[in-house]
Amino acid sequence: MFEIAIIGGGPSAACVVAAMAYRIAPEIPINVTVFEPGPNLWRGRVFQPDGDEVLANVPMEDMSAVAWDPEHGVRWFHENGLGDLAADTTVPRRHQVGRYLEDTAEQAIAAMRAAGSNVEIRTSTVTSLEMDEGKFWTHGDDWKAGSFDQVVLCLGATPSYDHYKLSSSAGYIADAYPLREALIDVPEQASVGIVGSGLTAIDVVMGLRARGHRGPITLGSRNGHLPSVRQRPARHKLQHLTVRRIEEVTAANGGLSFDDVVELAKAELVAVGTSIAKIAADFSCTTPAVTRLRNDLVRAMEDRDPGWPVLRDGMVACGQDAWYLLSDADKMRVRAWHQTLMRHCCPMPPANAALLLNMFHSGQLAITGGVRSILPRSTGGFDIDAERPAVVDVVISASTPAKHEIPPAARPLVASMESQGLVAAHPFGGVRVDRITSRLVSRRGVADSKLHALGDLTNGAYLFTFGMPVLAARADCIAMDIAATMGLFPKRS
Template identity: 35%
Template sequence: MDIAIVGAGAAAVGLLDALAATADSPGTLTVFEPSPHLWRGRPYGPDLDSVLVNAPPAVMSIRHRDFGHYAAWLGPRGTAHLDERLDRPLVPRALYGAYLTHTAETALATLQEDGWRVRIVTARVTGAARSGAGWSLRTEDGRGYEADHLALCVGGGTPPDPYGLGGARGFVRDPYPLARTLDGVAPGSGIAVIGSGLTAVDVVVSLAAHGHTGPITLLSRSGVLPHVWQRPVDHRPRHVTAERVAALHRQHGAVTLDDLIGLLRAELAEAGEDFGAFAADLLAARTQDPVRRLRAQLAAVDDSAIGRRVLQETAHSVGPYAWRLLPEPDPMRLRRHFRLATSAASPMVPVNAATMLRLLDSGQLAVAAGVRGIEAADGAFRLHGGEGTFDVVVNAVNPPPRAIPRAAGLLVTALMADGAAELHPAGGLAAADPRLHVVGDLAGGGPFITSSIAGVDAQANLAAQRLRTKAPNASGLTVKAGPSGRLESRTATRQG
């Protein structure tokens, strides 16, 4: 069997690791990646030490169902990066990239020992079409390649330019790597950061670490900051699980948003917590002063309440499966809470929250909500309909989930022209051929929250199973308990 993997980021690493554990019939494996930073993708390349992994180790393992894999690799190195509030190591993303690299190289070595022929092609794939029982691929240098199966592991989309500032001097469209983009920023300049999510936090914390002394303003429509991670506890969900969601689906033929709320309500009731108070606190994020809320969240890192912890865990573990079962208009109802949902499901780490609060208290950092436009004029940037002039604008607006990366545009267009894939109505790419596997955030039909490492490794494992069995894609759900007893949902969908 000949397998072609396009892309060499976290999704490809998860697929290689799963293949090394499951593949039994040796074949040829070809990985296509033009970047010099193999296995790291956009998020985990070389960068400033201030750019941290935004989650504790247990949810960052790229090995399927092995929640200690990353922590074991990290070993004693983690003690130098301990977040004392979280009581977990939070390392620079570049170090996490070294973990991904080690995992990929170990998997490739295992496959070679098992008789696989492995090659890395440092060229971009620009075309693909079905040819007989397999695929015919073309790279940008005009060379051709053949494969039986094709796996797309191309990563996330390209950051949008919401105010059309591209080309203006002083505008940074894509902040990563921050080591490059912040290098030329004058220490006393006035900085506007478009957005108030995790990327904006990275920019602000890195500016502070860089010794920036000028004012920094987060420009946001909502003004909502990410929630703050709480210290992990022993609780494992008993009601908000894939098993319970599957049972509801079998019983009623559908799963509604009210059903999911009922499961969360039961989860909190069993723990002696008030769902109404929990929901009111979540909704208050849209109107509460962001500084006051950040201070309260940082103070609650050790709070024993399970509400936010359950929501954060199940948004990524159960959410992708439940999302596909929701009838309209429930997905639309959830989309109206996009900013609130992403803030709760993707929190910032306490060490970054403390830096943000310090800068807010000192007056160096401010949050401006309700921003509707920015224009470049006379070598500066001004807000539409409001006061404020800035020397530099850094775009911290993330690509929408399931967006097609610009670098993969030609390949996706070719697959669609061949009839092998189609755009999913909810975003992303859906495979129309069982020999095409889409792994990572590009996989169509998922929720509006960007795929986490846990979601990526689940998709990678599923793709590896299909490659091992050489079976057509099928729909279904498997539920398994990990080493810690946590139940995991694994959704098999036709898009791979």
């Protein structure tokens, strides 16, 4: 039987398994082996069991794990008594999304087994991959498995990052998830510094708040920005920010420039009648973070302007392809705007924004940019040297590395593949992949039809590698490409 290995068993792998059950298993039986050493099979780090205060940042209607059925997630919520959390005006708890992912993968596996396929889950870390006579062998510390015809890498992102080298300091919490374990020993009156001011940092604030924390909390990051607040969905059929238009412009101009993408974005904004000047103003806005949060919350509740929701939809629809096709020089231009883009493309839910705002107003919560250093004090606690310096008892890491890194658990595996020329490092991070199929591109520049990657490992190639809609869409492309390799479908161009 055709043998497929999926390495990593988080949400990306759940999407791949569901896509294989839909695209391949009804046609031909296959053997699938999923390697996942951690306790959060299918849920990964983000959707693991945790407190009710840990909210998804995206409404359920945008989190279907299967690309061919956008209603799949919403339907599951209704069928499982959670219909009130499936509306577009609310967001579910992340552990509930985790249950949905688990159930989706388990149902896919049951369907595959019913159709004659086998699925095995191995709780092992893969430390190397070897190719021998056209087949792959996975290796761990004292085991070897194979042979595999196909391998899909779903290795995830670096879980947490120790910017200030505090890992051996008492009072430092290196990993915020699950919050219900990470925060258990934080004294109620302690002053807490959180490294970062993005979505993970907001989760930590919500976790402390839910535990009745009474001490002061400082969010500290390099830029001192908070994510924007999610506005209502736009309900607009994209006409310009589509893969087809990106490909047409690329063909017509002999390449794609940043200015081409800006023109497509402007055309899309004009099509929905929004003000381009308003969007442009967001890129040059220097309003302090808390005032901006208040403005963003008002905008989310009262302003029906579809500008950012449309651009966010466009990012999901064609952001990966647009980034892929840009020249390196234009990629650097986008990078200069990366923080602003991410602020608006990955907004927080209004419910969290309202709670944050109350905490800022009460004086319990503060935010500072320009963090230069965080040093342990000889008497205990930490000095935060920043625009607004602080002395805190506890520091919690909630930040990502400035430059994407391969997660520690995956480094030996990726290094082994690199040493054999099976993968090549992408100059912007992660590894090189083919744009349409996500096939790994070898050192010799050949896209290998037997090796695919999904998720953060492709961040240099695609830039936008996170979020269920992006993962589900790419997982489907990968399953279709594997099906095509097996002769089940005509190959896509």
